Amino acid sequence: MKVTIVGAGAVGASCAEYIAIKNFASDVVLVDIKEGVAEGKAMDLMQCASLNGFDTRISGATNDYSKTAGSHIVVITSGIPRKPGMTREELIGINAGIVKSVTASLLEHSPEAIVIVVSNPMDTMTYLVHKTSGLPKNRIIGMGGALDSARFRYRLAEALGAPISDVDGMVIGGHSDTGMVPLTRHATRNSVKVSEFLSEQRLQEVEEATKVGGATLTKLLGTSAWYAPGAAVSALVQAIACDQKKLFPCSAMLNGEYGLEDLCIGVPVILGRNGIERIVEVDLNADEKAKMKDSAEGVSKTNALLEL
Ligand SMILES: NC(=O)C1=CN([C@@H]2O[C@H](COP(=O)(O)OP(=O)(O)OC[C@H]3O[C@@H](n4cnc5c(N)ncnc54)[C@H](O)[C@@H]3O)[C@@H](O)[C@H]2O)C=CC1
Numbered sequence: 001m002k003v004t005i006v007g008a009g010a011v012g013a014s015c016a017e018y019i020a021i022k023n024f025a026s027d028v029v030l031v032d033i034k035e036g037v038a039e040g041k042a043m044d045l046m047q048c049a050s051l052n053g054f055d056t057r058i059s060g061a062t063n064d065y066s067k068t069a070g071s072h073i074v075v076i077t078s079g080i081p082r083k084p085g086m087t088r089e090e091l092i093g094i095n096a097g098i099v100k101s102v103t104a105s106l107l108e109h110s111p112e113a114i115v116i117v118v119s120n121p122m123d124t125m126t127y128l129v130h131k132t133s134g135l136p137k138n139r140i141i142g143m144g145g146a147l148d149s150a151r152f153r154y155r156l157a158e159a160l161g162a163p164i165s166d167v168d169g170m171v172i173g174g175h176s177d178t179g180m181v182p183l184t185r186h187a188t189r190n191s192v193k194v195s196e197f198l199s200e201q202r203l204q205e206v207e208e209a210t211k212v213g214g215a216t217l218t219k220l221l222g223t224s225a226w227y228a229p230g231a232a233v234s235a236l237v238q239a240i241a242c243d244q245k246k247l248f249p250c251s252a253m254l255n256g257e258y259g260l261e262d263l264c265i266g267v268p269v270i271l272g273r274n275g276i277e278r279i280v281e282v283d284l285n286a287d288e289k290a291k292m293k294d295s296a297e298g299v300s301k302t303n304a305l306l307e308l
């Protein structure tokens with residue numbers, strides 16, 4: 001199983017590290033436009049192999065896509081991250097051009113690959129890959145909901161005073177500061193609804209902290225986060241590589257599901273060797289449906305800025 005990651009920056013390198021540590025892929029290729037960076041990070045990571053006990057071969061290439069040929073899964077993390085005070089949507093001007101050209105180069109050498117899009121604004125970048133690549137929709141997956149859900153579980157566990165392993169919860173909708181839809185009504189602590197433990201007000205605070213999870217870290221770090229994003233991407237890669245049939249919220253092209261059409265937005269999907277093997281339609285109440293509709297309007301507004 002060969003995995004290529006374009007963008008050997010913070011998220012790309014973190015993703016490569018988690019994939020290697022989980023030891024399920026034979027090869028990981030890092031590609032970056034900055035001379036020597038991908039080669040250097042690959043060498044540094046390979047020098048962890050004997051210490052961390054993995055056999056995955058990690059190599060790097062400066063803009064040479066011939067090294068990526070025959071990849072089963074390709075991950076796009078190339079592009080600029082936001083700075084404190086910015087929204088993800090403000091990155092569209094620079095990142096759209098990068099994502100479009102990187103996708104074309106990747107598919108030239110790996111026409112059968114499944115594409116995972118990470119660069120922001122992620123839902124719109126995923127839509128761009130759909131509109132420009134001609135790939136079937138099961139093979140284009142946007143990563144956002146897996147990360148947002150991990151942050152939701154972190155905030156729920158904090159509020160509950162419970163271990164994170166006790167908590168289950170999911171975030172759907174757009175991967176933006178205002179567009180996320182945490183499904184609090186469905187969240188549980190070891191099968192017991194979290195509303196049995198937490199007040200309505202505390203749950204609202206958890207939802208708000210979840211939605212601005214990326215912005216909170218960007219303010220603290222001066223750039224956006226990379227450990228949990230890298231871990232979230234590696235979980236999606238593993239689900240596909242190992243045909244796990246795991247359920248994750250991912251940005252998927254919708255054709256009527258959730259009453260939405262012609263946009264990519266976070267919804268629960270089953271991931272296996274064919275990429276998105278099924279979109280799962282959760283029964284939403286009126287409030288959740290309204291939030292999902294608002295979120296979709298926001299994503300569509302950003303999509304309209306693309307020059308397709
Ligand atoms: N979807 C999600 O949940 C998340 C998305 N992101 C997004 O991921 C992207 C990457 O973030 P970081 O890794 O923190 O940024 P970074 O700046 O550390 O790394 C980006 C890398 O992309 C490279 N790059 C730029 N243009 C390229 C091109 N044409 N070809 C190959 N490489 C190119 C840069 O040289 C750099 O090394 C950002 O757009 C960020 O907003 C970050 C975290 C989570």
Ligand SMILES: O=C([O-])CC(=O)C(=O)O
Pocket residue numbers: 081082088120147175213214215218224225229
């Ligand atoms: O916040 C950002 O810009 C990066 C990102 O998407 C996240 O960490 O959720």
